[in-house]
Structure formats: structure tokens, C-alpha cells
Amino acid sequence: MPTILRWGPYRAFFYSNEGNEPPHIHVRSADFEAKFWLHDLSVAANASVAANAGFPAHEIVAIVRHLRSHRDFLESKWHEHFGN
Structure with missing residues (x-):
């Protein structure tokens, strides 16, 4: 469950077993x-x-607004982690 981004009280992460989604x-x-x-x-x-x-x-x-501003970064981390 790698953490990708933190801000304020929030932690954005992936579950490592969800690469098929x-x-x-x-x-x-x-x-x-x-x-x-x-x-x-x-x-x-x-x-x-x-x-x-x-x-x-x-x-x-508010969360969506923040994620939207980091979308490219988050997506690149997804592909880096899951290799797809």
C-alpha cells in the first residue's frame, strides 16, 4: 500500500492488489x-x-480539486507501480 501523496490530513495511496482495475x-x-x-x-x-x-x-x-492538480503525477505513479 504505497503512499503517493500527502497533504493536510490526507494520504493518497494505492492498494497493491488492484492493478487489474x-x-x-x-x-x-x-x-x-x-x-x-x-x-x-x-x-x-x-x-x-x-x-x-x-x-x-x-x-x-476539495479532495477531487487537489487530486486533479496532481493527476499526471498520480497516473505516472500508478503505471510505474503496476507496470501497465
Whole structure:
């Protein structure tokens, strides 16, 4: 479960056994976790959310905004880690 990015209370990471899925990132803060599709970060915030366990909507929007600004980096790390 490599951590790719940290900011404020958030940690963005991959689960190493999910390389067969499309590129995505998990974000955790305290007891909350959400999964975001990297290819959908350029569209509406709710389109990029694959799963959300606890984050309120306004926080999801802020997380997506931050991930969007690092999308190329995150995607390159995905391909580097999973080799695809």
C-alpha cells in the first residue's frame, strides 16, 4: 500500500492488489476513505468517486480539486507501480 501523496490530513495511496482495475487512487483521513478514478478527475467531482466511506460532499469536492492538480503525477505513479 504505497503512499503517493500527502497533504493536510490526507494520504493518497494505492492498494497493491488492484492493478487489474483502471487507474485510481485511494484517499484516507482519520476513519474516512474514498476511491477516485484518475481518468474521471477532469469531469464533475461525483463522476470520479468510485467509493466513499464517510467523507462529506464538500470535502470530496476539495479532495477531487487537489487530486486533479496532481493527476499526471498520480497516473505516472500508478503505471510505474503496476507496470501497465
